[in-house]
Amino acid sequence: MALFVKTLKLYQLRSRQKRGVCVRWLHIALAASLLFSPLVYAQNTPLISGGVGFFTSTNGGNTTYIPAISPLIQAPITKRLQVESRAYLLDAFFPNGKGYDTSHFVALTYLQASYFANPHVTVVGGLFLSPFGTYTERLSPIWISNFQDAPLIVPIGTGTGAGLGGMLRGNAYSNGKVSIDYTAYFSARSANQQFNASRSTGFRVNAYLPKPRLEMGVSYGRLLQGTNANAVGFHVWWLPPNTAFKMRSEYAHTTHVQGYWFETDYRLSRFGGTESIVGRLEPVFRMQQTFRNAPDATDGLSAQNTQRADFGLDYYLPHNVRINTSYSRQFSASGNRNIWQTGIVYRFLFPAWRGK
C-alpha cells in the first residue's frame, strides 16, 4: 500500500502540473474528433473503453478500499491521424484509527496524437506512456494487470510513467518469422521521477518471434540534465503457442539500484475449456528482487534490498468481469510484511455513439 500511495502522490504531483494544459488539449482533441470522425469509414467510429473496479489492500492489518475507474477514448480523425487518451479516477478510503480518511485522485494518464507517417514510422506527440520496459505501456491498465501493485522496479527508466514530448515508433522489419519494432522518444519535462522533471530521451527495441511467441527487448533511458543518469532494461516474454501458460520478465538497472521481476500465469482452461468453472481460474505468480548499491532517495525504489513473492488467483467471470486476489510476502532489512489484495474489475468497450 505504501508503494501504492507513493505512486499516487507522484501521479498527483505530475497531474497538478499538467492538468491545466491537458484538459484544454483534451477538449480540443475531443471536439476535433467529434467534428471529423463521422467523415471516416464506418469501422472507424471512435471507441470508449477501459476498466472500472473495486479494490482492497490489506497491509499490516489495515485495509484500504479503492473504487476506481479508468476510461479510455480512441478517436480516428483522418486516415492517418488519431487521438488516444486515458484517465484514472479513484478514491482511497484508509483507516485512521477512528474511522476512514479518504483521498481523491484524478489524472490524465496519457493524451497523445498519433500519425501514421509511413508503414514504418508513426509519429506521436503529447503526453505518452513511458516506453521503457513493458509494464507501463502494456500491463498497467486495471483490466490487464494480474496484480494490483506494479512491480517494484517500474520507476527505473519510467519515473512517474509518462513523458511529455514526441515519440517515433513503428515496425522496422517483419516477415512471418520475426518482427522487429522500435520506439524512440524525447521528453521535454520528463515525468521521470528519478531525474525529477528533467528533459530525457530513450528508446526501446524489441524482437518478436511469432511462431514460438517469444519476445526479447532492450530499453534505454537517459536524463539530459543534472546527473545525466542512464537506465538500461531487458525483457523476455514467452507465451508458448497452444498452451495457456505465459511468462513475462523484466530486468532494469540504473545508477544506484537494479532489480527484476518475472511473472507466470496459467489459465486452467484445459479443465473443461475457458468457460468451465475450473477453466475460469488463473493462478499467477510473480517474483521480484531489487538490489541497492548506493543510497538514492530520488529513484523511487526502496532504500533497502527487497525481495517479494506475489501469489495470485484470478477468476474470469462472464461478461468481461474478473476477480483478482493475491497474497504477497515482502522481505527487506526494514521489516518483512504480508500484503493481501482483492479486486473486481469490469472491462468495457463500446462505440462512442450509436450506429444507424
Next chain:
Amino acid sequence: MKIFKWILLWQILVASFVVLAQSSTTSATQTSRSQKQQVQKQPPVNDGERIFTQNCSRCHNAPDGFSPRIAGSVVRHMRVRANLSEKDAQAVLRFFNP
C-alpha cells in the same frame, strides 16, 4: 534467501511441465477461442486469423468480440501500441470485417 531459490526452482519445474504437457495436445483454450471467433467473425481471410492468434493475446486476453463499427479504431490503436506492421494490422482488420 534460500526460500527464493526454491520458489524459483519450483516455478521452472512447473513451467516446463506445463509447456511439455500442453504442446503435445491442442489446448482447450484454442478450440473454444476459435469456435467463438467463428461465431463472431466470418471464415479467416488471408493471414488475418494467424496474425490475430500470434499477436492479440500477448499483452491481454483477446477480446471476446466487439461492434464491427470500432474494428478499425481498435486495430489502429493496437498498431501503435504493439508496433504491428502495417500489413499485419490490415490483415487483422480484414479478419474482423471481411
